[in-house]
Amino acid sequence: MNASRSVPVLDLDPFSDDFLAEPFSRHALIREAGPVVWLERYGVWAVGRHSDVFAVLMDWESFISSAGVGITDFRVQTPPRPPSIILEADPPLQTRTHKILARVLSPAALRSMRVAFETEAEQLAARIVERGTIDGAEDIARAFPLQVFPDAVGLPDEGREILPAYGNMVFNFFGPHNERFEHAMANAPAVSKAVMALCERSAVTPDGLAAGVFAAHDAGECSYAEAGMLVRSLLSAGLDTTVNSIACALVCFARFPEQWNRVRADPSIARNAFDEAVRLESPVQTFFRTVAKPVTIGGIELEDGAKLLMFLASANRDPRKWSDPDTFDVTRKTGAHVGFGAGIHRCVGEMLSKLEGEILIGALARRVARFELTAEPTLNYNNTLRGYAQIPLTIHANGKPT
Numbered sequence: 001m002n003a004s005r006s007v008p009v010l011d012l013d014p015f016s017d018d019f020l021a022e023p024f025s026r027h028a029l030i031r032e033a034g035p036v037v038w039l040e041r042y043g044v045w046a047v048g049r050h051s052d053v054f055a056v057l058m059d060w061e062s063f064i065s066s067a068g069v070g071i072t073d074f075r076v077q078t079p080p081r082p083p084s085i086i087l088e089a090d091p092p093l094q095t096r097t098h099k100i101l102a103r104v105l106s107p108a109a110l111r112s113m114r115v116a117f118e119t120e121a122e123q124l125a126a127r128i129v130e131r132g133t134i135d136g137a138e139d140i141a142r143a144f145p146l147q148v149f150p151d152a153v154g155l156p157d158e159g160r161e162i163l164p165a166y167g168n169m170v171f172n173f174f175g176p177h178n179e180r181f182e183h184a185m186a187n188a189p190a191v192s193k194a195v196m197a198l199c200e201r202s203a204v205t206p207d208g209l210a211a212g213v214f215a216a217h218d219a220g221e222c223s224y225a226e227a228g229m230l231v232r233s234l235l236s237a238g239l240d241t242t243v244n245s246i247a248c249a250l251v252c253f254a255r256f257p258e259q260w261n262r263v264r265a266d267p268s269i270a271r272n273a274f275d276e277a278v279r280l281e282s283p284v285q286t287f288f289r290t291v292a293k294p295v296t297i298g299g300i301e302l303e304d305g306a307k308l309l310m311f312l313a314s315a316n317r318d319p320r321k322w323s324d325p326d327t328f329d330v331t332r333k334t335g336a337h338v339g340f341g342a343g344i345h346r347c348v349g350e351m352l353s354k355l356e357g358e359i360l361i362g363a364l365a366r367r368v369a370r371f372e373l374t375a376e377p378t379l380n381y382n383n384t385l386r387g388y389a390q391i392p393l394t395i396h397a398n399g400k401p402t
């Protein structure tokens, strides 16, 4: 096996603080080493070039998700929570469940959320301009989705405060058993139980996204237990991803003020600006697959059962695919990025998160002339996600000297 090709072996730890603090130069090393590399520290394969990451995402028969999309192999280790019946599943189960959530999150359903999102975004924008000095991570990136998303799902006010701890648990779980993992998983049984209580039909409003999932159960498309699991998927995947994407976008706007000026001049590009931030920063940095049959990448044979790490963030800055990949350009054609995945598992909530991003950025563009960083933002270290714990900002209002 692999007798004729030498396998690039790298001694990198993609889950260490060092790596996570500055992942992008390490991604370049991975891309340059070859189409596929061996990360000896964890005994896993990894791909970082756009064409290879994309090919793996598209080939769900060779690279399966049902053995987990983290480093843990569900075939040999029992996961701490019942696996997702969409993200951590393969067809035919995933085909059925993806279809249900895609319908629940259809353009028609999203249209009905617009007014509530706009009202919240306007209030938030007015509030931060009034205050002048804020923590963008708390006062914008967390504040907005933490209000509008649970409302859209139809969660009661009571109990939703568990969601950040749950998101932290879910996304750290995909990594190795490092300190971050241990910390996030410390209260896993209690946190999971509290979240499952929110996924009962009796807990949710009759008109939100969760009610839509239970309607699919009424129509015979899934069991009651599966409906609860799909509501759980919305809660697992829908919040932290969007919070971090907004935080990343804010930091981009602060670091590239001329790009913010372009959004202010034409707020209709707010949605594309949000998508460009997702490309550049890749709030979801990585996901794993498990090799389900012998397969080759770049002439190197990957054995059945091996874990393969996809560096989505690396693909999104691969110079083979993008011109000026490290530049934030709010008018860039972003369509080919893999920040929302690709293929059958492509994010089912993409349009919802883009609606949130578009409306929030649009409201900010009408009021904020400039986001000024008053100190370096601090990263929120996570085994999967990239985002910020704190973004110290002075807000310069439109119409005032900047």
Ligand code: HEM
Pocket (backbone or CB within 6 Å): 065, 069, 086, 087, 088, 094, 098, 101, 105, 233, 234, 237, 238, 239, 241, 242, 245, 278, 283, 284, 287, 312, 338, 339, 340, 341, 342, 344, 345, 346, 347, 348, 349, 350, 352, 353
């Ligand atoms: C900017 C915010 C978001 C980002 C960057 C993001 C990213 C991703 C990525 C990369 C995947 C692919 C996973 C894979 O291939 O294994 C995915 C899948 C998924 N996302 Fe998102 N997501 C976001 C927002 C949301 C929202 C708001 C929801 C729910 C309302 C959501 C629900 C899901 C679900 C259920 C899946 C699994 C789909 C499947 O396996 O068929 N996501 N997301």
